Amino acid sequence: MNDVWAFFSFSDPTVRIVSLGTVFLAMSASVVGTFAFLRKRALVGDAIAHAILPGIAIAFMLSGTKNPIVLMMGALISGWLATWAMEYITEKTKLSNDTAVALVLSVFFGIGIMLLTHIQHSGTGNQSGLDQYLFGKAAGMTEQDLWTYSVVALLLLTVVISLYKELKVYSFNPDFAAVSGLPVKAIRRILNLVTVLAIAIGIQSVGVVLMAALLITPAAAARAWTSSLKIMLFLAALIGGISGLSGSLISYLSPAMPTGPWIVMTLSIITLLSLFFAPRGGALSRLLKQRRHSQKILNENLLKVFYKLSVERKLEKSGLNVAELLAERAINKSDFAAAIKRLKRKNWLLAEGKKLKLSSIGLVEARRVVRLHRLWEMYLSQRLNLKEDHIHPNAESMEHIISPELEALLLKELDFPTQDPHNSPIPYSN
Template sequence: METILDFFSFNNVNVIYVTIGSMLLTSSAAIVGTFTFLKRKALVGDAVSHSILPGICLAFMLSGDKNPLYLIIGAFITGWLSLIIIDLITSKSKIKEDSAIALILSVFFGIGILLLTIIQKSGNAEQTGLDHFLFGNAAALVGSDLVTFTIVALILLIVVYLFFKELTLLAFDEDFAKTIGMPIRLIELILTTLTVMAVVIGIQAVGIVLMAAMLITPVAAARFWTDKIKVLILLAAIFGAFSGLSGAFVSYAAPAMPTGPWIVVVISTIAFISFFFAPKKGIISRAIKQRNVVQQINDENILKSLYQLGEQDQEYYTNRTIEDIIQRRPFNTSVLKKGLKRLKKQGYMESKSGTWQFTKEGKNKGQRTVKLHRLWETYLTKYLRIAPDHVHDDADTIEHFLTPELESRLEQLLEYPELDPHDSKIPYQKNKIKNNSTQV
């Protein structure tokens, strides 16, 4: 607790730098990631981030020190090269994109590891800390390093702002962008460059190995909350910044820990909360919606069966046993019992010592379902010329989804038919018929 308070009091100026730096880096990665995500090329980020390791090592071997500018240039070159080679392999051979990505990322990373071990064994004293790029070390974001990374991040944000419309169009509808004469190749090049830039600066805080997460996870989480691209970018940036903040905190509280994994765990937690609990799109809310529809269909089927039993005996308000209902329509007993209880709670049903009876509302609802079923059968035979013995299943599904508007359109179109194709009477509600016929 004390550490948390200490951290947020920002007494140490370095803490402020590290915090601002890592928030800026993670959020700019999240912003660029939005476009690659929408283009369904999220994993390309993984290839780029692994491919910059040989670049960093080569830059170090050639320059002999850890000046971030050299390292960024080196990383930029190999990161970019990796994307070009992936493109070359997929377009010039039968190798598919996924294999090309996996191949390039692992081979480039392998070369990087080979170079890194060579450097480590060379005994150059400057090399300590080079391996911090693997898992990230936000604490290093101070002084001139921070200035370099911040400038790159700002350039990146400005470019995204200037080309926002083009990038959006490319992400959503490449073909359309081509048709209206947009220079697709150029914009793709810009997006590629932005991706490489975001990865290159992000590795200081997150590390090469897990950098892909910063491009993918924030936007994947944000996607569950919105359909608007501007909101999406903003949310992704906020999620990214929050995880960056936590990374800075970890580097403050436990300096020996690599920061990357913690940043990724925080952003993944945000993502999982979004996946499950987001309203509308979340897994749980989807499941509830689905269950409600299943229940509604089931309940309407129960009322329908009772109504049909009533039709048979010309007596709607008698007590029916569960067996009666099952004889009419093969329900699963426990499902039926649960449905009946629910209907009773909603006021469509009354129960008396194990037998069940409609209320007036229940009868009307059952009647409406039967009517819709038969109207639809009539419609299919009359207008789509489908044989009468083929229309039942379709009607059994659609009867639950027809809205009152469609219902009245159907009635008018078919001119209130009396019988369905199977010569069953179509049950209209009496007062309604009167109203409607006066209208017509």
């Protein structure tokens, strides 16, 4: 616990540099990656990250230093080259876009690994630092690195904020943007440039192999929570930042733990939780919805049973008992009890001693369900010419789905029939 305090007090300058740097670069990657995500270019980011490796190696071989600005220039040039190569291959050959991406990724990465191996065997004094770009090593961040990253992060943010409107229309509908006279070529180049930049600084902490996760997963998690691009960008940055911070915290607490993989682990957990708990379309909300539907179906089926027994067969004016109800329709005991409870709570059923009876509002509701069932049967037999023995099961499910608007349409189209195809009366509310 003390260690956690020590971390968050940021009194140790190394902690300060590493955690701030990591947060900045994770946030930059998340914001820029949101556009890659929306343009369905997830793998392009992966390819660029891999393609940056030869640039770094060549920059090192030519300059002999590990100065972050020099290495980043190399990274930018080869990342840019890779972007251009992917676009060129897609446009000028018959190869599909995913082939172009795979091709560029493997060729550039292969060259990068080759150069890296060469450097490692050439015995230059400070060569050992370069393989950190493969898997990332945030702990090695210097103050100079931090400055570079903050400037780059600020630059990216400025670009995204000032070009927000253009980036939005370009990501949604590039052809429309082009016809409107917007400078789409320039927008694309700027977007490519900031993507390469964000990746070039990001690989410092997570490495080329895991970089795609840092670009894409924050956007995927953010999308689960919102349908507004502005909020999505903000959330993606927040999620990226939190992951960056917790990655550096974990590797501070146990120095054997690598930062990069832990950033990606945190991100994955946040994303999984988001996909599960998201209010719209999340797995949990789907489950709840399904449960609500099955409860509604059971409620309405029970009301139908009450209607049939008490109104149509005029059994027991004073009410029905459980055995009579279960005899009419087989429902498992616990579901049955729960449904009865719900109907009582809605005041649709009234208890009289051990017996149950429809209330007046329950009767209205029961009539509605029976009416929809019989109307739909009518529709099926009249409009679809289905045989009599085929229409009941279909109506059995449709009666729960038909909305009041659809009911009105149905009534109009069938011209208010009084009997269903089995000659049972259709109950109207008045």
